[in-house]
Amino acid sequence: MLKLLVQLSLRNLTRHKRRNLMLFAAIAVAVGGVTAMNTLIRGFQADMLDSAVSNLTGHIKIYAPGYRDDPNIQRGFELAENFQPDVAAEDLLGWAPRIRVPAVIMSERETRGIQLVGVDPAAEVISFLSTVEITGENLTDSNDGRVLIGRELARQLETKVGRRLVIITQGADGLNREKGFRIAGTFDSEGTSLEKIFVFTGLTRLQSMLDSHSVTEVSIRLRSEPKTISVKEVLIDFFVGLEVRDWQELEPQAAAMYIFADGAIFIWFALMMSALTFGLINTLIAAVMERVKEFGMLRAIGMRKSVIIAQVVIESTIIMTIGVAVGLVMGYLVFLFFADGIDLSAFAEGVEGFGMRTKLVPVMLVSDLVLVATLSLALGVLASVYPAWRAVKITPLEALRR
Amino acid sequence: MSETVVSCTGVTRTYQEDTVPVYALRGVDFSVQQGEFVSLSGPSGSGKSTLLNVIGGLDRPDQGTVIVDGVDLSELSESELADMRLHKIGFVFQAYNLIPVLSALENVEFIMQLQGVGSVERRQKAQNILESLGIGELGNRRPGELSGGQQQRVAVARSIVTGPVLLLADEPSANLDSVTTRELLDLLRDLNEKRGMTIITATHDPMVMSYATRQVRLRDGAIEQDETPVTV
Numbered sequence: 287m288l289k290l291l292v293q294l295s296l297r298n299l300t301r302h303k304r305r306n307l308m309l310f311a312a313i314a315v316a317v318g319g320v321t322a323m324n325t326l327i328r329g330f331q332a333d334m335l336d337s338a339v340s341n342l343t344g345h346i347k348i349y350a351p352g353y354r355d356d357p358n359i360q361r362g363f364e365l366a367e368n369f370q371p372d373v374a375a376e377d378l379l380g381w382a383p384r385i386r387v388p389a390v391i392m393s394e395r396e397t398r399g400i401q402l403v404g405v406d407p408a409a410e411v412i413s414f415l416s417t418v419e420i421t422g423e424n425l426t427d428s429n430d431g432r433v434l435i436g437r438e439l440a441r442q443l444e445t446k447v448g449r450r451l452v453i454i455t456q457g458a459d460g461l462n463r464e465k466g467f468r469i470a471g472t473f474d475s476e477g478t479s480l481e482k483i484f485v486f487t488g489l490t491r492l493q494s495m496l497d498s499h500s501v502t503e504v505s506i507r508l509r510s511e512p513k514t515i516s517v518k519e520v521l522i523d524f525f526v527g528l529e530v531r532d533w534q535e536l537e538p539q540a541a542a543m544y545i546f547a548d549g550a551i552f553i554w555f556a557l558m559m560s561a562l563t564f565g566l567i568n569t570l571i572a573a574v575m576e577r578v579k580e581f582g583m584l585r586a587i588g589m590r591k592s593v594i595i596a597q598v599v600i601e602s603t604i605i606m607t608i609g610v611a612v613g614l615v616m617g618y619l620v621f622l623f624f625a626d627g628i629d630l631s632a633f634a635e636g637v638e639g640f641g642m643r644t645k646l647v648p649v650m651l652v653s654d655l656v657l658v659a660t661l662s663l664a665l666g667v668l669a670s671v672y673p674a675w676r677a678v679k680i681t682p683l684e685a686l687r688r
Numbered sequence: 689m690s691e692t693v694v695s696c697t698g699v700t701r702t703y704q705e706d707t708v709p710v711y712a713l714r715g716v717d718f719s720v721q722q723g724e725f726v727s728l729s730g731p732s733g734s735g736k737s738t739l740l741n742v743i744g745g746l747d748r749p750d751q752g753t754v755i756v757d758g759v760d761l762s763e764l765s766e767s768e769l770a771d772m773r774l775h776k777i778g779f780v781f782q783a784y785n786l787i788p789v790l791s792a793l794e795n796v797e798f799i800m801q802l803q804g805v806g807s808v809e810r811r812q813k814a815q816n817i818l819e820s821l822g823i824g825e826l827g828n829r830r831p832g833e834l835s836g837g838q839q840q841r842v843a844v845a846r847s848i849v850t851g852p853v854l855l856l857a858d859e860p861s862a863n864l865d866s867v868t869t870r871e872l873l874d875l876l877r878d879l880n881e882k883r884g885m886t887i888i889t890a891t892h893d894p895m896v897m898s899y900a901t902r903q904v905r906l907r908d909g910a911i912e913q914d915e916t917p918v919t920v
Contacts, residue, residue: 290801297789583785586746587799587846588774590767683746686781 287593288600295601302573306605309569313609313662314616316562320555320658321617325624325648327554331547332649335511338540339533340414341480342384342403344505345514346521347536349529353502358387359458362500363528371506372524377513382409383501385492389455391435391485393443400439400485402455404492404501412507414475415486422447422471430488432470436481440472447471453485458498465495476644551654559662563669570602570673581677582685591678598674599667606666610659621650692755693854693886694720694743699752701738701909712738714909715752720888722853725880727900728890735909736890737858743888744777744856745769757853774802778847780857784839786831792842793818793827796849803850817845821875837868844875848885855879857889861896873899 299306339345353361362385371381385404390397406428410416415424415434425434433451440446450466457463467487475481493499508517514532522530534541574581581594627647701713713735720726728736741747742754745761754761757776764772773779786795793814800810818824821841831839840860847855857876861869877899879885889896897903905913 287802287804290798294787294789301789579783579785580787583781584787585770586744586773586779586781586785588770588772588802590770592767593802681746683741686746686785 291593291597291600292604295597295604298601299604305569305573309566309605310609310612312562312565313606313666314612316558317610317613317658317662318616318620319613320558321614321650321655322620322648323554324551324654324658325617325621325650326628326646327547327550328649328651328654329647331544333646334540334543334547335533338537339507340412340417341537342386342413342484342505343533343536344382344412345508345511346506346518346530346532348504348506348521348525349502349531351527351529354529357502358456359385359496359498359500359502360456360460362458362498362502364500365504371504372520373506373508373517377508377510377517379507379509380409380412381504381506382406382412383489383504385489385496385498385500385502387455387496387502389453389485391439391443392452392454393445393449395444396442398439398442398482400453401483402453402492403484403486404489405486406489412505414480415473418473418475420471420473422469424471425486425488428488428490430470431467431491432487433467434471434473434486435469436478436484437472437474438478438481439483439485440469442482445469455496457496458500463495463497555658555661559665563665566602566606566666566669567672570598570670571676574598574673574677578677578680578685579688582680582682582688585678585682586686594678595671595674598677599670602666602670602673603663606663610662610666613662614655614659617655618650621648624648691722692719693722693724693757694718694888695753695755696739696743697753697755699739699742699749699754701735701742701747701749711909713742713749716906716909716911718904718911718914720854720886722886723880723884725877725887725899725901726889727897727903728888728906729892729897729903730906730912733908734906736906738909739906740856740858740888740890743854744779745773774799775850776853778850778852778855780840780843780847780855780860782859782862784831784836784843784863786839786842786846788831791828791830792823792834792838792845795831795842796845799846799850813849814845817849818842821845835868836863837865837871840864840868840872841875844872844879848879848883853886855885855887857887857891859891859893860889861891861893866895869893869895 350361350363365383371378382405387402389400389402391400405415405425407425408427421437425432443451445451447469450468452464452466454462454464473481508514518530518532584594585591625648627645629644630646631644696716696718699713699716703710703712716739718739728739730736738747742749743756748762756772759772761769761772787798790798796814796817797810800813815824815827818827821844823838823841826834826838834842860872864872873896876887880887889900891897902916904911
């Protein structure tokens with residue numbers, strides 16, 4: 287019976303070519319639009335996550351208790367020699383120990399408040415330091431006693447690569463330390479917020495300056511975000527007495543936007559598909575009512591109501607399937623067209639406020655394609671039930687008289 | 689003694705037109721024996737189509753019983769009635785009512801597909817019936833490519849291919865010219881005489897009546913005259 291209905295439905299599709307083509311086009315455009323938009327939203331989401339975790343946060347961070355309220359070296363903690371986080375190698379992208387303390391930086395002309403960060407440059411593959419453009423030189427290793435400052439800060443301090451700066455910060459004994467540093471290089475990140483606030487130097491040299499063997503944080507970057515919760519649980523057990531925080535706790539605004547992006551996909555889908563569903567129902571009703579006499583005849587010769595309903599639903603499903611398939615291909619082509627990214631530099635200030643970069647690279651997830659295809663088909667089937675019910679509500683006798 | 693195929697007892701059917709009841713059938717008692725060719729005639733509103741529809745299970749009487757091939761239709765659910773029509777009753781409609789997207793052969797096969805007949809058997813049966821009705825060469829044409837007479841022949845082929853116990857034809861000649869009508873009636877008479885097919889037709893057309901072996905005339909929802917002509 288199913289074969290018969292499919293055969294009949296396929297033939298019926300050729301009956302009103304123009305109307306069905308319009309219907310295919312409407313479904314394809316809606317599904318293609320949703321798919322393309324999803325890739326942009328996913329791109330926005332991935333960019334926001336990457337910005338948040340690259341911004342020295344990582345997926346998980348370990349602090350000494352109280353450091354976040356009063357960030358200084360006295361609230362640091364010591365790492366065991368040859369420390370290695372107890373995280374499976376396939377999950378771990380990298381980890382970096384750091385000292386991060388507030389400081390004042392002075393050039394010959396200007397003074398600014400900054401975050402002084404002691405790093406091991408080799409370990410900073412996990413942060414934005416590995417991707418920024420550097421004028422001059424990068425720090426060589428943990429013993430490098432020079433500083434790397436942001437290009438914007440250099441402009442504000444009216445200084446440049448090779449000149450000296452003086453930095454004042456609090457040592458482990460609570461007394462101020464003051465030291466001169468030569469500028470190894472300036473970094474150019476997207477936007478100026480990171481350039482204004484962070485000044486980097488070698489971790490070991492900073493420990494010497496502060497008379498401490500401690501670090502104030504260990505940042506851990508994973509290969510995939512969904513592993514964050516399980517790895518965090520392992521680390522909580524390992525770092526007894528320390529605070530273990532994930533990126534959503536450390537960057538709540540980015541986390542909220544991340545969750546919103548998930549919701550936005552559904553909202554966008556619901557809006558587009560609701561409009562399409564009303565159009566689909568309307569068209570199907572018109573198509574079904576045109577064929578009421580035919581349905582009456584089919585019932586008169588012995589076709590059951592349920593089979594008539596099944597036929598209308600199958601016809602609608604075939605239309606939806608073709609439309610959805612074409613729509614997914616269209617969405618994929620749009621994705622390919624923008625695969626290198628969309629330049630948002632004209633709106634740089636605005637997008638920076640959202641924690642985004644100035645180039646939006648779309649991301650296509652197979653799970654999103656499956657979701658859109660499944661929900662669209664389900665909607666198509668549901669949308670056809672009412673017209674089908676209308677078709678069989680009329681008795682065969684009434685239908686034949688029309 | 690021949691078998692009774694249709695038996696109507698006290699069949700009443702009333703329609704409501706606005707607030708006025710219209711009596712389409714008023715306690716009709718009527719039976720048809722196997723192998724009869726019956727014409728139901730009468731002026732518009734006499735109840736002939738209503739009687740045909742009630743016998744065919746397309747309409748239900750308000751009162752009375754309709755028994756077709758030993759089955760009381762009032763006891764059947766809507767699905768059971770559909771099955772009854774599918775397996776035991778053939779319909780020929782005034783407007784042919786073929787499925788426009790199927791070829792003539794597929795239209796004839798269609799009803800057997802609903803019955804679940806295998807593809808080889810139904811194709812063979814459909815081809816045979818079209819050939820026996822003289823339209824074997826038109827099997828691949830769609831209804832839109834056939835004349836009215838040819839379409840009505842396909843409709844007849846569809847209605848008899850499964851070997852129903854009863855063939856109902858509602859104004860079968862209404863859309864045909866006199867030559868095609870005669871060809872159709874020759875065909876129906878052939879089915880009746882050679883295959884013993886029981887046929888009931890509702891008609892205005894004197895030519896159709898003249899082919900019937902029994903003429904039943906209705907007026908105002910009741911049987912006015914029921915006779916078997918001496919010569920046909």
